[in-house]
Amino acid sequence: MNMEEALVILKQKGYKYTQKRKDILSYFDQEDGYRSAKDLLNFMEPSYPGISFDTIYRNLHLFDELAILESTELEGEKLFRISCVGHHHHHFICKQCGITKEIETCPMDNVKGELGGFQVEDHKFEIYGRCPSCQAS
Amino acid sequence: MNMEEALVILKQKGYKYTQKRKDILSYFDQEDGYRSAKDLLNFMEPSYPGISFDTIYRNLHLFDELAILESTELEGEKLFRISCVGHHHHHFICKQCGITKEIETCPMDNVKGELGGFQVEDHKFEIYGRCPSCQAS
DNA sequence: AAGTAAAACGGAATCGTTATTATTTACAAA
Protein backbone atom coordinates (compact mmCIF):
# COMPACT_ATOMS: atom_id res chain seq x y z
CA MET A 1 0.00 0.00 0.00
CA ASN A 2 1.32 3.42 -0.91
CA MET A 3 -0.13 6.94 -0.83
CA GLU A 4 -1.51 6.92 -4.35
CA GLU A 5 -3.38 3.65 -3.83
CA ALA A 6 -4.74 4.95 -0.54
CA LEU A 7 -5.97 8.17 -2.11
CA VAL A 8 -7.69 6.21 -4.89
CA ILE A 9 -9.54 4.15 -2.28
CA LEU A 10 -10.66 7.31 -0.47
CA LYS A 11 -11.94 8.84 -3.73
CA GLN A 12 -13.72 5.66 -4.77
CA LYS A 13 -15.60 5.39 -1.51
CA GLY A 14 -16.61 9.03 -1.61
CA TYR A 15 -14.51 10.23 1.31
CA LYS A 16 -13.12 13.71 1.26
CA TYR A 17 -9.61 14.46 0.34
CA THR A 18 -8.26 16.77 3.00
CA GLN A 19 -4.74 17.98 3.61
CA LYS A 20 -4.84 16.36 7.04
CA ARG A 21 -5.63 12.99 5.54
CA LYS A 22 -2.82 13.36 3.03
CA ASP A 23 -0.45 14.19 5.86
CA ILE A 24 -1.61 11.22 7.93
CA LEU A 25 -1.05 8.91 5.00
CA SER A 26 2.36 10.39 4.27
CA TYR A 27 3.32 9.75 7.90
CA PHE A 28 2.49 6.06 7.76
CA ASP A 29 3.95 5.83 4.26
CA GLN A 30 7.35 6.97 5.52
CA GLU A 31 7.30 4.87 8.70
CA ASP A 32 7.85 1.14 8.61
CA GLY A 33 6.30 -0.11 11.83
CA TYR A 34 3.48 0.20 14.31
CA ARG A 35 2.76 3.70 15.57
CA SER A 36 0.29 4.98 18.16
CA ALA A 37 -2.33 7.72 18.02
CA LYS A 38 0.00 9.78 20.17
CA ASP A 39 2.86 9.30 17.72
CA LEU A 40 0.65 10.54 14.91
CA LEU A 41 -0.53 13.49 16.96
CA ASN A 42 3.06 14.50 17.63
CA PHE A 43 3.73 14.37 13.91
CA MET A 44 0.65 16.43 13.04
CA GLU A 45 0.81 18.99 15.84
CA PRO A 46 3.45 21.30 14.29
CA SER A 47 1.46 21.67 11.05
CA TYR A 48 -1.93 21.76 12.77
CA PRO A 49 -1.59 23.25 16.25
CA GLY A 50 -4.48 22.15 18.41
CA ILE A 51 -5.53 19.26 16.19
CA SER A 52 -7.88 17.12 18.24
CA PHE A 53 -7.64 13.48 19.22
CA ASP A 54 -11.08 13.09 17.70
CA THR A 55 -9.65 13.84 14.27
CA ILE A 56 -6.70 11.51 14.84
CA TYR A 57 -8.81 8.56 15.98
CA ARG A 58 -11.59 9.10 13.45
CA ASN A 59 -9.12 8.91 10.59
CA LEU A 60 -7.12 6.04 12.04
CA HIS A 61 -10.29 3.99 12.36
CA LEU A 62 -11.50 5.00 8.92
CA PHE A 63 -8.22 3.98 7.33
CA ASP A 64 -8.27 0.75 9.31
CA GLU A 65 -11.76 -0.08 8.01
CA LEU A 66 -10.69 0.71 4.45
CA ALA A 67 -7.66 -1.58 4.92
CA ILE A 68 -5.32 1.31 4.20
CA LEU A 69 -3.90 0.74 7.65
CA GLU A 70 -3.72 -2.41 9.70
CA SER A 71 -3.83 -2.39 13.49
CA THR A 72 -2.91 -4.33 16.58
CA GLU A 73 -3.00 -3.78 20.31
CA LEU A 74 -0.07 -3.82 22.67
CA GLU A 75 0.00 -3.01 26.36
CA GLY A 76 -3.33 -1.26 26.34
CA GLU A 77 -2.60 0.86 23.29
CA LYS A 78 -3.84 0.55 19.74
CA LEU A 79 -1.10 0.63 17.13
CA PHE A 80 -1.33 1.22 13.40
CA ARG A 81 0.88 0.67 10.37
CA ILE A 82 0.46 1.00 6.63
CA SER A 83 -1.25 -2.08 5.29
CA CYS A 84 0.83 -4.87 3.79
CA VAL A 85 -1.86 -5.58 1.22
CA GLY A 86 -2.48 -8.75 -0.63
CA HIS A 87 -1.24 -11.84 1.10
CA HIS A 88 -2.02 -13.14 4.54
CA HIS A 89 0.89 -12.59 6.91
CA HIS A 90 1.95 -11.98 10.49
CA HIS A 91 4.54 -9.73 12.10
CA PHE A 92 7.59 -9.64 14.26
CA ILE A 93 7.34 -6.37 16.23
CA CYS A 94 10.29 -4.63 17.83
CA LYS A 95 9.30 -3.66 21.37
CA GLN A 96 11.74 -0.77 21.36
CA CYS A 97 11.10 1.07 18.09
CA GLY A 98 7.92 -0.57 16.80
CA ILE A 99 9.46 -1.59 13.51
CA THR A 100 7.98 -4.72 11.96
CA LYS A 101 9.16 -7.66 9.92
CA GLU A 102 6.72 -9.78 7.97
CA ILE A 103 6.42 -13.43 8.92
CA GLU A 104 5.18 -15.72 6.16
CA THR A 105 4.51 -18.71 8.40
CA CYS A 106 0.87 -19.01 9.47
CA PRO A 107 0.07 -21.64 12.09
CA MET A 108 -3.61 -21.99 11.24
CA ASP A 109 -3.14 -24.81 8.74
CA ASN A 110 -1.64 -27.03 11.43
CA VAL A 111 -4.30 -26.21 13.98
CA LYS A 112 -7.54 -27.00 12.18
CA GLY A 113 -7.51 -30.59 13.43
CA GLU A 114 -7.48 -29.52 17.07
CA LEU A 115 -10.60 -27.38 16.77
CA GLY A 116 -13.45 -29.75 15.98
CA GLY A 117 -16.75 -28.06 16.87
CA PHE A 118 -15.14 -24.68 17.49
CA GLN A 119 -16.01 -21.95 15.01
CA VAL A 120 -12.90 -19.95 14.12
CA GLU A 121 -13.47 -16.28 13.33
CA ASP A 122 -10.06 -14.74 13.72
CA HIS A 123 -6.55 -15.31 14.94
CA LYS A 124 -3.50 -13.40 16.08
CA PHE A 125 0.11 -14.45 15.80
CA GLU A 126 2.76 -11.94 16.74
CA ILE A 127 6.38 -12.23 17.75
CA TYR A 128 7.95 -9.62 20.01
CA GLY A 129 11.59 -8.75 20.60
CA ARG A 130 14.41 -6.49 19.42
CA CYS A 131 15.26 -5.69 15.84
CA PRO A 132 18.93 -5.80 14.75
CA SER A 133 19.23 -2.04 14.85
CA CYS A 134 17.87 -1.74 18.42
CA GLN A 135 20.14 -4.58 19.61
CA ALA A 136 23.14 -2.61 18.40
CA SER A 137 22.28 0.49 20.40
CA MET B 1 -3.27 -25.50 38.75
CA ASN B 2 -5.80 -25.96 41.52
CA MET B 3 -6.54 -24.14 44.76
CA GLU B 4 -4.30 -26.28 46.96
CA GLU B 5 -1.29 -25.81 44.71
CA ALA B 6 -1.95 -22.09 44.58
CA LEU B 7 -2.17 -21.79 48.34
CA VAL B 8 1.10 -23.70 48.73
CA ILE B 9 2.79 -21.22 46.40
CA LEU B 10 1.44 -18.30 48.41
CA LYS B 11 2.68 -19.82 51.67
CA GLN B 12 6.08 -20.64 50.23
CA LYS B 13 6.66 -17.10 49.04
CA GLY B 14 5.53 -15.64 52.37
CA TYR B 15 2.34 -14.04 51.17
CA LYS B 16 -0.60 -13.85 53.49
CA TYR B 17 -3.49 -16.16 53.30
CA THR B 18 -6.60 -14.03 53.40
CA GLN B 19 -10.21 -15.02 52.89
CA LYS B 20 -10.37 -12.67 49.92
CA ARG B 21 -7.47 -14.46 48.26
CA LYS B 22 -9.08 -17.81 48.88
CA ASP B 23 -12.28 -16.54 47.30
CA ILE B 24 -10.45 -15.09 44.30
CA LEU B 25 -8.73 -18.42 43.74
CA SER B 26 -11.96 -20.36 44.14
CA TYR B 27 -13.54 -18.12 41.51
CA PHE B 28 -10.89 -18.86 38.89
CA ASP B 29 -10.80 -22.48 39.96
CA GLN B 30 -14.46 -22.92 39.12
CA GLU B 31 -14.33 -20.93 35.87
CA ASP B 32 -12.76 -22.35 32.76
CA GLY B 33 -11.93 -19.33 30.67
CA TYR B 34 -10.67 -15.77 30.61
CA ARG B 35 -12.36 -13.37 33.01
CA SER B 36 -11.95 -9.64 33.57
CA ALA B 37 -11.27 -7.62 36.70
CA LYS B 38 -14.90 -6.52 36.49
CA ASP B 39 -16.11 -10.13 36.37
CA LEU B 40 -14.12 -10.88 39.51
CA LEU B 41 -15.40 -7.77 41.25
CA ASN B 42 -18.99 -8.83 40.52
CA PHE B 43 -18.24 -12.20 42.05
CA MET B 44 -16.63 -10.72 45.16
CA GLU B 45 -19.03 -7.83 45.75
CA PRO B 46 -21.82 -9.80 47.50
CA SER B 47 -19.41 -11.26 50.07
CA TYR B 48 -17.36 -8.09 50.41
CA PRO B 49 -19.53 -5.04 49.75
CA GLY B 50 -17.34 -2.10 48.80
CA ILE B 51 -14.29 -4.19 47.90
CA SER B 52 -11.96 -1.92 45.98
CA PHE B 53 -10.57 -2.26 42.47
CA ASP B 54 -7.19 -1.83 44.03
CA THR B 55 -7.56 -5.11 45.87
CA ILE B 56 -8.83 -6.84 42.74
CA TYR B 57 -5.97 -5.65 40.56
CA ARG B 58 -3.26 -6.08 43.17
CA ASN B 59 -4.18 -9.71 43.65
CA LEU B 60 -4.70 -10.41 39.94
CA HIS B 61 -1.22 -9.11 39.22
CA LEU B 62 0.29 -10.94 42.17
CA PHE B 63 -1.24 -14.22 41.04
CA ASP B 64 -0.12 -13.50 37.49
CA GLU B 65 3.47 -12.98 38.65
CA LEU B 66 3.37 -16.17 40.70
CA ALA B 67 2.03 -18.01 37.62
CA ILE B 68 -1.09 -19.00 39.51
CA LEU B 69 -3.02 -17.13 36.84
CA GLU B 70 -2.17 -16.44 33.23
CA SER B 71 -3.29 -13.33 31.41
CA THR B 72 -3.98 -11.87 28.01
CA GLU B 73 -5.41 -8.68 26.61
CA LEU B 74 -8.45 -8.35 24.39
CA GLU B 75 -10.15 -5.19 23.16
CA GLY B 76 -8.45 -2.96 25.67
CA GLU B 77 -9.16 -5.17 28.67
CA LYS B 78 -6.87 -7.44 30.62
CA LEU B 79 -8.21 -10.95 31.07
CA PHE B 80 -7.13 -13.68 33.48
CA ARG B 81 -7.62 -17.42 33.83
CA ILE B 82 -6.26 -20.11 36.09
CA SER B 83 -2.84 -21.19 34.87
CA CYS B 84 -2.53 -24.29 32.71
CA VAL B 85 0.78 -25.12 34.32
CA GLY B 86 3.58 -27.13 32.94
CA HIS B 87 3.70 -27.28 29.19
CA HIS B 88 3.86 -24.46 26.68
CA HIS B 89 0.52 -23.95 24.97
CA HIS B 90 -1.81 -21.46 23.32
CA HIS B 91 -5.55 -20.90 23.43
CA PHE B 92 -8.70 -20.74 21.43
CA ILE B 93 -10.86 -18.11 23.14
CA CYS B 94 -14.63 -17.87 22.75
CA LYS B 95 -15.52 -14.25 22.08
CA GLN B 96 -18.95 -14.71 23.61
CA CYS B 97 -18.34 -16.46 26.93
CA GLY B 98 -14.55 -16.29 27.29
CA ILE B 99 -14.16 -20.03 27.63
CA THR B 100 -10.85 -21.39 26.39
CA LYS B 101 -9.55 -24.48 24.69
CA GLU B 102 -5.90 -25.37 24.76
CA ILE B 103 -4.03 -25.50 21.47
CA GLU B 104 -0.96 -27.69 21.44
CA THR B 105 0.42 -26.42 18.15
CA CYS B 106 3.08 -23.74 18.56
CA PRO B 107 4.26 -22.00 15.42
CA MET B 108 7.61 -20.83 16.77
CA ASP B 109 9.55 -23.86 15.62
CA ASN B 110 8.65 -23.18 12.00
CA VAL B 111 9.46 -19.50 12.23
CA LYS B 112 13.00 -19.44 13.56
CA GLY B 113 14.45 -19.51 10.06
CA GLU B 114 12.68 -16.31 9.07
CA LEU B 115 14.10 -14.28 11.94
CA GLY B 116 17.84 -14.11 11.40
CA GLY B 117 19.26 -11.16 13.35
CA PHE B 118 16.01 -10.52 15.23
CA GLN B 119 16.07 -11.26 18.95
CA VAL B 120 12.87 -13.03 19.97
CA GLU B 121 11.62 -12.30 23.50
CA ASP B 122 8.00 -13.35 23.40
CA HIS B 123 5.15 -14.37 21.16
CA LYS B 124 1.39 -14.52 21.13
CA PHE B 125 -0.80 -16.96 19.25
CA GLU B 126 -4.51 -16.88 19.92
CA ILE B 127 -7.53 -18.07 17.99
CA TYR B 128 -10.86 -16.34 18.43
CA GLY B 129 -14.38 -17.53 17.65
CA ARG B 130 -17.40 -19.32 19.12
CA CYS B 131 -17.32 -22.39 21.29
CA PRO B 132 -19.77 -25.23 20.55
CA SER B 133 -22.04 -24.22 23.40
CA CYS B 134 -22.29 -20.58 22.29
CA GLN B 135 -22.95 -21.63 18.69
CA ALA B 136 -25.95 -23.62 19.88
CA SER B 137 -27.57 -20.67 21.64
C1' DA C 1 -21.50 31.03 -6.31
C1' DA C 2 -24.57 28.63 -2.96
C1' DG C 3 -25.99 24.53 -0.69
C1' DT C 4 -24.98 20.41 1.80
C1' DA C 5 -22.97 16.63 3.72
C1' DA C 6 -18.69 15.41 5.63
C1' DA C 7 -14.88 16.64 8.48
C1' DA C 8 -12.79 18.92 12.14
C1' DC C 9 -12.79 21.51 16.53
C1' DG C 10 -12.47 21.74 21.47
C1' DG C 11 -13.65 20.28 25.54
C1' DA C 12 -15.70 17.12 28.50
C1' DA C 13 -16.91 12.35 29.58
C1' DT C 14 -15.93 7.50 29.92
C1' DC C 15 -13.39 3.31 30.54
C1' DG C 16 -9.98 0.39 32.40
C1' DT C 17 -6.27 0.72 35.32
C1' DT C 18 -2.81 2.48 38.73
C1' DA C 19 -1.13 5.37 42.55
C1' DT C 20 -1.54 7.48 47.30
C1' DT C 21 -2.36 7.64 52.01
C1' DA C 22 -4.36 6.05 56.08
C1' DT C 23 -6.22 2.19 58.35
C1' DT C 24 -6.80 -2.68 59.34
C1' DT C 25 -5.30 -7.42 59.46
C1' DA C 26 -2.55 -11.90 59.49
C1' DC C 27 1.06 -13.94 61.37
C1' DA C 28 5.07 -14.56 64.29
C1' DA C 29 7.91 -13.76 68.22
C1' DA C 30 8.01 -12.77 73.00
Next chain:
DNA sequence: TTTGTAAATAATAACGATTCCGTTTTACTT
Protein backbone atom coordinates in the same frame (compact mmCIF):
# COMPACT_ATOMS: atom_id res chain seq x y z
C1' DT D 1 -1.97 -14.47 74.80
C1' DT D 2 -0.31 -10.24 73.88
C1' DT D 3 2.19 -7.33 71.01
C1' DG D 4 5.01 -5.79 66.94
C1' DT D 5 5.32 -5.38 62.20
C1' DA D 6 4.99 -6.09 57.57
C1' DA D 7 1.42 -7.04 54.38
C1' DA D 8 -3.17 -6.23 52.84
C1' DT D 9 -7.02 -3.30 52.30
C1' DA D 10 -10.18 0.83 51.74
C1' DA D 11 -11.30 5.04 49.87
C1' DT D 12 -10.39 8.15 46.81
C1' DA D 13 -7.91 10.55 43.45
C1' DA D 14 -5.22 10.40 39.37
C1' DC D 15 -4.04 8.52 35.09
C1' DG D 16 -3.67 7.47 29.99
C1' DA D 17 -6.13 6.06 26.07
C1' DT D 18 -10.19 6.59 23.77
C1' DT D 19 -14.87 8.26 22.62
C1' DC D 20 -18.69 11.46 22.61
C1' DC D 21 -21.11 15.81 21.66
C1' DG D 22 -22.63 20.28 20.10
C1' DT D 23 -20.74 23.62 17.08
C1' DT D 24 -18.06 25.40 13.33
C1' DT D 25 -15.54 24.87 9.18
C1' DT D 26 -14.49 22.73 4.88
C1' DA D 27 -14.56 20.03 0.38
C1' DC D 28 -17.16 19.01 -3.10
C1' DT D 29 -21.74 19.13 -5.77
C1' DT D 30 -25.19 21.57 -8.73
